Amino acid sequence: MTRRISWTLLVLTSVLLVLAVVPLAVLMTGRERVTYRDSQRSATRVIAAAAEEHLSDHKPALTMRRELAAAARAGDCAAVYDASAHLVASTPCTAAQGEEAVELVRDVLAGHEPEPPESEGRLLAAEPAGEVRRPAGAAVLARSAAPLDARIAAIWGWSAVIGVAGLAASMVLSVRLARWVGRPLSVLDASARRLGEGALDERADVGSGPPEVRRLAGTFNTMAARTEALVHGHRAVIADVSHQLRTPLAALRLRLDVLATGAEDGIAAELAAAQEEIARLSRLVDGLLAVARAEQATPRPTAVRTEAVVAERVAAWSPVAEERGVRLAAVSGGPSPVVASGAGHLEQILDNLIANAVEAVDEDGSVTLDVRSEGDFARVRVRDDGPGMTAEAKEVAFRRFGNREARGTGLGLAIVHRLVTVNGGTARLEDTPGGGLTVELRLPLWRESGSGQGGATKILTGSEEDVSEFPSADGTA
Structure with missing residues (x-):
């Protein structure tokens, strides 16, 4: 019983944890991806705004290059393209200058909002410089996906820790609960077995376990006490009957022996027959007592x-x-x-x-x-x-x-x-x-x-x- 209760509670807890922890981890993972993408797009818009002043208003490229330098210091790769998708300026790294980046720029210049791809472990984002319908150019930002992957791994790692901790706590609680319920029943079962084997003074413990088990133990003790009283009463009756029957039979047999001494042949034969009947009656009494004792046996x-x-x-x-x-x-x-x-x-x-x-x-x-x-x-x-x-x-x-x-x-x-x-x-x-x-x-x-x-x-x-x-x-x- 202890094992069945423990496994049942453990399986139930596992199902509840899976239904609670996994959806939460998926939700947090999605939110982390959205937050990371929004941060990348915000940084791309800043570069695109600086590039618009240079490409549309023909202002000096100082501000644009300052933003590109800031992106480089942050570990990002950035590039600025004109309306013809020609490279205007970029950071020292070339992750924002590949074919995928050019294709992304062409889509942006055409007024589309393509899904930013991932290239060589980096996430690409492109924003138009100027009006969306007639952009003067586009800015591309390539950011490493390693921080995002690390955060996602941390989310799932903590989710796994929470799940394992919940399972461990559930296992401990289920075992304690199962023992609290099962141990009194095992003790009661052992007491019932010993009572059936002849230990009439056996009683169950009524001080532990659920109320229902304690009531069952109390009922068992009442039954055991009545059984003990009944058996002892029957044994006392058998002992009294044995004494009350055997004593007069023995006395009667002795008197017949005395009468048979010196009796005439006819009377002696009758007395011998009476003695045989007395012996047969004694054997019958012994047999009945033996059967009664056997029927009361609780070995x-x-x-x-x-x-x-x-x-x-x-x-x-x-x-x-x-x-x-x-x-x-x-x-x-x-x-x-x-x-x-x-x-x-x-x-x-x-x-x-x-x-x-x-x-x-x-x-x-x-x-x-x-x-x-x-x-x-x-x-x-x-x-x-x-x-x-x-x-x-x-x-x-x-x-x-x-x-x-x-x-x-x-x-x-x-x-x-x-x-x-x-x-x-x-x-x-x-x-x-x-x-x-x-x-x-x-x-x-x-x-x-x-x-x-x-x-x-x-x-x-x-x-x-x-x-x-x-x-x-x-x-x-």
């Missing part, structure tokens, strides 16, 4: 090396997979991409996907994780050779309890989808060639210049951050 992106996180999660889930007789492996398609993701989010995403895949495949099945870069994104695929999903199930799989065929709570993929999208990525489901389900994630690559985190360069590998903020929803979709 601050950090640089996460995907290959290290994938290797760590594969190692963590390998014992579970071996126990179920499932082959769990990771493959790499080149250099490890570094993605921009909230701390712990990629670990939570992979935990839910691996848990779902391991639970879905039969014994001797396989689960494969594939990571590679594609343009500005990193593609992460989790493939299994299990039963897969129907087209109807895939359409609703990312919704809460959307998949009625799920063996667990049906919240795992909802958490995955929320965490992927909140980090600027996408998630989709497709069939695995040969049978099974493939979950494909596209996560944005880390760009330090556009991260908005003050140039942070710490790269997380998964083991450096606590990932317990979003607990797994029992490991199944």
